[in-house]
Amino acid sequence: MAAAAPTEASVLHGAALPPAVAPAAERGPLPGPSILHAPPARAPQFENTGVWRAQPTRVCMTSAYRAGEFLYQDCVWDDNGGGPAYRWYFYTFDKDYTYPTAPKYRNNAADLVEVRLKPLADATAVRLTFNTMTEPDLVATTIALGGEAGQAKPVPHGADTVMPGQVFVTVHGTGGDIVDAATGQARSEIPTVTTDLERRQVDVRIPYSAFDPRGQRAVRVGAASGLWDSAAGAYLRPRRGQPTETQPGGALSDHPSAFFNAAFRYDEPFDAAWRDHRQLAAITAGDLSPFFANVDFTKLATGRNDNLAGERGGVPSSGFMTMLFASHQETNQGRRLPGDPNGPRLGSFSQQNGFSQGGEPGTDSRPGLAFGWPCRDDCTPDLAGRLQRYLVYVPRVAPPPGGYATLLWLNGFAINAGDQVTGNRDLWHTVAERSDVPTLVVGTDARGADEWGYGQSGASNFETLADLASRFPVDQSRIAISGFSSGAYSANKLALTFPDLFSQAFICDGLDVAPSFPTINGVADKLPVDTAIVHEPGSTLSDLLPSRRDQPVMEWAGSSDDFIPYPAGRLRL
Numbered sequence: 001m002a003a004a005a006p007t008e009a010s011v012l013h014g015a016a017l018p019p020a021v022a023p024a025a026e027r028g029p030l031p032g033p034s035i036l037h038a039p040p041a042r043a044p045q046f047e048n049t050g051v052w053r054a055q056p057t058r059v060c061m062t063s064a065y066r067a068g069e070f071l072y073q074d075c076v077w078d079d080n081g082g083g084p085a086y087r088w089y090f091y092t093f094d095k096d097y098t099y100p101t102a103p104k105y106r107n108n109a110a111d112l113v114e115v116r117l118k119p120l121a122d123a124t125a126v127r128l129t130f131n132t133m134t135e136p137d138l139v140a141t142t143i144a145l146g147g148e149a150g151q152a153k154p155v156p157h158g159a160d161t162v163m164p165g166q167v168f169v170t171v172h173g174t175g176g177d178i179v180d181a182a183t184g185q186a187r188s189e190i191p192t193v194t195t196d197l198e199r200r201q202v203d204v205r206i207p208y209s210a211f212d213p214r215g216q217r218a219v220r221v222g223a224a225s226g227l228w229d230s231a232a233g234a235y236l237r238p239r240r241g242q243p244t245e246t247q248p249g250g251a252l253s254d255h256p257s258a259f260f261n262a263a264f265r266y267d268e269p270f271d272a273a274w275r276d277h278r279q280l281a282a283i284t285a286g287d288l289s290p291f292f293a294n295v296d297f298t299k300l301a302t303g304r305n306d307n308l309a310g311e312r313g314g315v316p317s318s319g320f321m322t323m324l325f326a327s328h329q330e331t332n333q334g335r336r337l338p339g340d341p342n343g344p345r346l347g348s349f350s351q352q353n354g355f356s357q358g359g360e361p362g363t364d365s366r367p368g369l370a371f372g373w374p375c376r377d378d379c380t381p382d383l384a385g386r387l388q389r390y391l392v393y394v395p396r397v398a399p400p401p402g403g404y405a406t407l408l409w410l411n412g413f414a415i416n417a418g419d420q421v422t423g424n425r426d427l428w429h430t431v432a433e434r435s436d437v438p439t440l441v442v443g444t445d446a447r448g449a450d451e452w453g454y455g456q457s458g459a460s461n462f463e464t465l466a467d468l469a470s471r472f473p474v475d476q477s478r479i480a481i482s483g484f485s486s487g488a489y490s491a492n493k494l495a496l497t498f499p500d501l502f503s504q505a506f507i508c509d510g511l512d513v514a515p516s517f518p519t520i521n522g523v524a525d526k527l528p529v530d531t532a533i534v535h536e537p538g539s540t541l542s543d544l545l546p547s548r549r550d551q552p553v554m555e556w557a558g559s560s561d562d563f564i565p566y567p568a569g570r571l572r573l
Contacts, residue, residue, distance in 0.1 A: 106334025372450030382448025417443025
């Protein structure tokens, strides 16, 4: 069944759109796994309490006016601070800022997900939402209000950063202060700070006596988050080299910016793994002037809704979009840590932690040379948190009467969808913009793209499809799946497991067993050297081929490919 077409009200207020589904007695068994048809998952970070009413945009790096609030939606996993803009595969082992190794940071503590503002009777309310929050006083955020372009001021508390502002409001835990940007002196007013640990939100009230934006049509606002040193009453700046249990690492200088994540980054390019390349450069320079919003407080006073279509930072209706959704699973907050149970074997590689040195609790001590590992239900995936993301390219043309066709693209080892954004003739444009078959092209993170489609990694692909169908009209009879390398393995496995859901499959350089190490397993999966790789029992795809009786498939393999050679695909012919 095609999903219901979006109404003006649902788009304006950000409401989820349920797929149009016939009554159970009429439709028979539903295709795919049960998680595809489960009710939407609860994400505390998306919930409102107190004075807050507006629904989030759930489209990364966008803003909107909704229900008398100004929203900025940031993204997840973009809290890498400053440093070089690494490309695949270097970002699997070359890191920018790194968190302290203490588990409470979860390698993600300063990951800012949303900033929203709302005028009240006596104060401006600001709400900050984080992807991860184990202890509220680990993180601080400075909010810059007012100021003018070209007049950057030093951010207080040892941030070693500048940005325009009339006042700087810094909050951490349940406290904070307000500093006059021109003098650097603290004002007498103190913000009211309330932390909601369950929802990972910080509610801030800034008295109008400190800064009054009412009646102004373009109030400049900036914000950035970093780690807080409670004992010193200052930001905790990264050190050069590796982090310690208590201090972050990865700095390129002796006086680096303290910030890991900045808000209002409307112009981040899509051809980046984490959509943070402009942020990396700005934090390295210690100047966050490029990142700001001009907020119209007269519009907030009227409560008028505006998705800012066609404007800088507005919610788009076509082209590239990075979407956020709530997963049904969260084994741990943040990212996987090397000490989390049942991680990769010694000698294997993962996206978030690079080369595995083994020793994780519950991990088989036998080494296993491989890219990634089958992360089943008893382990923590690389991207562990409740909020997940995907990249979609939406055609410029309206959907056909039956809805858009869909291509679900699964990436190879440690590759993100943004790594394959390469211009107007890339996969996204050439498939999506076909006039006869306009197609939603979707690239998933699969919780790290190195778990071979097992456990939460595999499930996240179906959660992505469910979220997609809640936003756009989807032709359920024209959903194809594709992938490259280990992503091709995952795509093949899911297509063979659920041939009732996927109408076609396109397998590009696919391996036949998991996990694998290309150039070894790519030659043939039965060589004696495979004793060093430790395959997952039951992972051989050839055994599933009988289920492909009515499912068209195209496999690509090259005789000159020295990474995943022709014999790997030949095994399935």
